[in-house]
Amino acid sequence: MRSRRLNFLRGAAALLAVSCAVRAAAQLPGDDAAVHPDDFHCPPDPPGQPDFAEALAWLEFPRLGLLAPVYEGTRGADLDRGAGLVEGTALPGVPDRRRNCVIAAHRTSFFSPLESAVPGDVLTLITGAGAVEFVVDRILVVTPDHVELEAPTRSSRLTLVTCTPFNYLGSAPRRLVVIASRRASREAHRPRARSRRPRAKPNEKRTPGRASFPIPRTAPGQR
Numbered sequence: 001m002r003s004r005r006l007n008f009l010r011g012a013a014a015l016l017a018v019s020c021a022v023r024a025a026a027q028l029p030g031d032d033a034a035v036h037p038d039d040f041h042c043p044p045d046p047p048g049q050p051d052f053a054e055a056l057a058w059l060e061f062p063r064l065g066l067l068a069p070v071y072e073g074t075r076g077a078d079l080d081r082g083a084g085l086v087e088g089t090a091l092p093g094v095p096d097r098r099r100n101c102v103i104a105a106h107r108t109s110f111f112s113p114l115e116s117a118v119p120g121d122v123l124t125l126i127t128g129a130g131a132v133e134f135v136v137d138r139i140l141v142v143t144p145d146h147v148e149l150e151a152p153t154r155s156s157r158l159t160l161v162t163c164t165p166f167n168y169l170g171s172a173p174r175r176l177v178v179i180a181s182r183r184a185s186r187e188a189h190r191p192r193a194r195s196r197r198p199r200a201k202p203n204e205k206r207t208p209g210r211a212s213f214p215i216p217r218t219a220p221g222q223r
Contacts, residue, residue, distance in 0.1 A: 052127070052128050054069075054071065055069035055070055055071055055082065056070050056071065056072055056085055056091070056092055056093070056127070057069075057070040057085075057092040057093060057125055057126060057127045058070065058125075058126040058127075059083055059103060059123065059124070059125060059126075059160075060123065060124040060125075060126060061113055061114075061117075061121070061123055062122065062124070063121055063122070064113035064116060065113075066110070066113045068082050068083045068105065068110040068111075069081070069082035069083065070082060070083045070084070070085055070092065070103055070125075071083070071084050071085070072084070072085050073085065073087060074086055074087070074104050079104070079105060079106055082105070082110060083103050083104065083105035083110050083111065084103065084104055084105065085101070085102070085103055086102040086103065086104055086150055086161070088150070089101055089102040089150055089159075090102075090152070092125050092127050093125075093127025093128060093129040093130075093132075094127075094129070097152065098152040098153075099152055099153045099154065099155060099156050099157060100150065100151065100152055100153040100157045100159060101125070101156075101157070101158050101159065102149075102150045102159040102160075102161060103158070103159070103160050103161070104160075104161040104162065105160075105162055106162065106163070107162040107163045107164060107166050107172065107176070111160065111162035112166070114160060114162055114176060114178055115164075115166045115176075117136055117139060117178050118136065118139070119136050119137060119138060119139065120135065120136060121135070121136040121180075122134070122135055122136075122183070123135075123136065123158060123160075123180050125158060132156075132182060132183075133182070133183040134157075134158040134180035134181060134182055134183060135180055135181060135183050136178055136179070136180045137179050137180060137181050138179050139176065139177070139178050139179070140176075140177040140179070141164060141174050141175070141176055141177075142174065142175050142177060143173070143174060143175070144173075144174075144175055146175070146177075149161075149177055149179075155181065155182070156181070156182040157179065157180065157181055157182070158179075158180040158181075158182075159177060159178070159179055159180075160177070160178040160180070161175055161176070161177055161178075162175070162176050163175060163176070164176040
């Protein structure tokens with residue numbers, strides 16, 4: 001009688017394992033495409049006025065209405081109340097030779113909108129020193145062991161990391177990585193105004209090779 005119960009329990013456990021495996025496989029779409037519309041995402045309501053008493057920075061995703069505080073570290077307590085700066089990466093808002101600021105958050109809360117992120121989206125990192133805009137360059141889906149994406153970079157970069165697939169039940173096996181580069185300053189792309197030389201009056205003669213404005217004479221005894 002006892003052996004029959006053991007066999008029954010073993011059979012039930014095997015069926016449960018097969019069922020879980022099939023269910024997990026069904027949750028992994030081949031192309032990792034977004035399964036929810038843009039208006040599905042409901043990140044926590046932002047505060048009326050961002051403060052930097054505890055947060056290192058604030059991350060804004062204007063297109064999807066995200067404004068999340070960024071805390072130092074990725075412990076459970078930090079990620080429960082916002083996003084976290086990955087240890088060993090560049091600090092936001094200050095000169096840092098590492099240049100790669102890596103921020104992580106849960107896919108079920110603050111980083112839920114990242115499922116709908118596309119290249120060209122604009123992200124804003126707000127610190128006490130001001131706001132810096134970043135433009136999404138590429139989006140990757142990798143396994144958790146791809147830590148090279150957290151390495152220092154030659155140019156300023158913002159890297160966002162969360163788990164994926166977004167509709168996965170349990171601990172998701174992959175990571176969605178959003179890589180954004182710092183947006184070029186508008187001043188750098190503003191065309192320079194061409195200097196115009198003053199036109200000579202109709203009856204005024206201009207000597208070639210000489211200035212068209214009076215040159216002050218040097219006072220006696222001065223050079």
